[in-house]
Amino acid sequence: MLTSQRKALIARRLGRDGEIVAKALAAELDLSEDTIRRDLREMAADGLLKRVHGGALPLSPPLPDFSARQAVATDEKTALGARAAAMVEPGQVVFLDGGTTTAALARLLPRTFAFTVVTHSPTIACELERHPTAEVVLVGGRLYKHSMVSTGALALETIRGLKADLYFMGVTAAHPTHGLTTGDMEEAATKRTIAENAAATWVPLTREKLGRASPWKILPLAAATGLLLPPGLPPDTLAPYRELGVEIIEG
Structure with a gap:
């Protein structure tokens, strides 16, 4: 699975489930946990999610004034x-x-x-x-x-x-x-x-x-x-x- 495909999947799951557990997703996709964690770090750096211990959460939406x-x-x-x-x-x-x-x-x-x-x-x-x-x-x-x-x-x-x-x-x-x-x-x-x-x-x-x-x-x-x-x-x-x-x- 390409990096872009994994990130798209992560975004969909985050919207559906409200969280990502890195260990569980890695096992489901038959990938290393480090690979999923790297994807999460990159998505967090791009402002797409919030990294937490063991996975990720949706960001609260930016507040208007x-x-x-x-x-x-x-x-x-x-x-x-x-x-x-x-x-x-x-x-x-x-x-x-x-x-x-x-x-x-x-x-x-x-x-x-x-x-x-x-x-x-x-x-x-x-x-x-x-x-x-x-x-x-x-x-x-x-x-x-x-x-x-x-x-x-x-x-x-x-x-x-x-x-x-x-x-x-x-x-x-x-x-x-x-x-x-x-x-x-x-x-x-x-x-x-x-x-x-x-x-x-x-x-x-x-x-x-x-x-x-x-x-x-x-x-x-x-x-x-x-x-x-x-x-x-x-x-x-x-x-x-x-x-x-x-x-x-x-x-």
Whole structure:
């Protein structure tokens, strides 16, 4: 089999199965594992997949800028935001991550009792400008414009000084083995620090983020309190996540 044929086969399998196990594919094709690993390395260098220990995963799709993302999967994000907002209780300190799903959440927060929202995203703070009962604390730092969040030493110092009751974390990808990931190193470190200083971390996920991986790991999936997912996902898609013991709320 020619190299181009092998790579085309790998791409098809990755799209169908959501992963490549180098050892299994080598045995199936009666090739050396080194040959398959070399193909995977070359495809990763070309930006076609993400290499992981023992094989490969699909790359999470490149994210458009923040304003463009606001028009993607809006109904799904609104439903996830409503479910998350219903978890907020009077007097709580809630940390809202940046992102378009958490922006939808911010617009749906309860308006009949008081609570505090901490965020390192100026766009989230602006969503709450006219909220009647939410006290808003904005964390400063270096602005990562792609996600419209503060990162860096100043942000981390402030975050370490708080204790949130709930943290709604935004991620670009979630995988049962490779965990919760995002596309920027400093952003991953910031998210990890927020989770370390929160009593509960919930992750709202639109369906295209499942089974994928981005370059920078935030946390193992099991470190999250739970996942908020759209309804109607196939049971075999959810099974690997349920096996980790993470609470899953659909709806």
